[in-house]
Amino acid sequence: MAAQAIGYLRVSTKGQGESGLGIEAQRSAVEAYAKQNGVILIMCYIDVESGKLAERPELARALAHARRSKARLVVAKFDRLSRNVAFLSALLESKVDFVAVDNPNANKLTIHLLAAVAEHEAEMISQRTKAALAAYKARGGKLGGELRQCRNLSQEARLKGAQRAGLAVAKAAREAYADLRPFMMELRSAGRPLQGIADELNKQGHTTRRGRPWNAVQVARVIGNELKIA
Numbered sequence: 612m613a614a615q616a617i618g619y620l621r622v623s624t625k626g627q628g629e630s631g632l633g634i635e636a637q638r639s640a641v642e643a644y645a646k647q648n649g650v651i652l653i654m655c656y657i658d659v660e661s662g663k664l665a666e667r668p669e670l671a672r673a674l675a676h677a678r679r680s681k682a683r684l685v686v687a688k689f690d691r692l693s694r695n696v697a698f699l700s701a702l703l704e705s706k707v708d709f710v711a712v713d714n715p716n717a718n719k720l721t722i723h724l725l726a727a728v729a730e731h732e733a734e735m736i737s738q739r740t741k742a743a744l745a746a747y748k749a750r751g752g753k754l755g756g757e758l759r760q761c762r763n764l765s766q767e768a769r770l771k772g773a774q775r776a777g778l779a780v781a782k783a784a785r786e787a788y789a790d791l792r793p794f795m796m797e798l799r800s801a802g803r804p805l806q807g808i809a810d811e812l813n814k815q816g817h818t819t820r821r822g823r824p825w826n827a828v829q830v831a832r833v834i835g836n837e838l839k840i841a
Contacts, residue, residue, distance in 0.1 A: 615682035616645055618655035619673045637687035640712045644685055653682060674705040683707075689714040780832060787820055788833045795834050805830045 618641040622633045638655060645652040656673035677684045684702070689711030699722055702709055711717050788795075791812070798808045805827035812825040819829055 614648075614650045615680055616641075616650045616652050616685045617673050617677040617680070617682050618642075618645075618652055619670060619684055619686050620655055620657045621670075621686075622657075622659055640687035641685050644710070644712045650683070650685075652685075653680060670701060674701060674707050677707045678705060684709045685712065686710075687712050689717055791817060792833055795830060799834055805834075 618638070620634050620637040620641070634657060641655060642652060644650070654676065656669040656676070658669040673684060676682070684707050686709075703722060709717075709722075795808050795812075798811060799805075803811070808830045809825035809827055812830075817825065819825060
């Protein structure tokens with residue numbers, strides 16, 4: 612039986628995803644690799660990212676599919692992914708066989724090294740950004756709410772900003788606790804109040820990302836508004 616492969620394609624903006632710019636070139640490269648190596652390409656998964664590392668649902672599906680089918684994960688361009696800590700970490704944890712068309716010699720050692728370098732680079736960028744902002748403020752610079760244009764926002768604009776911030780917090784919570792969410796939803800469907808769910812999580816030894824006990828507000832952020840049970 613011929614070897615099998617799962618393709619993974621990625622573009623970084625919604626506009627590129629809708630236009631097909633970049634995706635078709637990647638698809639052609641993956642298909643050419645499969646043909647040249649006598650590999651059956653089962654399916655291609657495509658992620659269109661907005662820049663946030665967590666927004667990569669198709670990568671998880673591609674890795675799961677490859678693992679179940681004992682197939683190789685094939686990407687067109689490793690250079691764009693090699694600085695992405697989330698991608699490299701997911702790849703290492705999945706233990707899925709992997710090949711990049713533009714860098715077929717990349718192996719697990721290469722990926723380990725690149726993951727370490729990418730994580731270090733991300734940390735250094737964060738530190739430099741914080742230092743630059745601190746220096747700017749020390750010179751009298753103003754940021755965020757200190758800016759005049761931010762203080763003059765209309766009530767409607769403030770409400771929209773608060774709403775977006777709330778949605779962002781809820782989304783981050785759901786992603787961080789994806790493994791616990793089905794359990795919470797099951798308890799909620801059975802009529803358990805939010806604080807009762809929090810109590811059960813605490814009883815089982817689960818904590819929040821910050822190591823704190825669960826409460827009703829945290830549970831509500833993870834569950835969202837899908838189930839409204841008094």
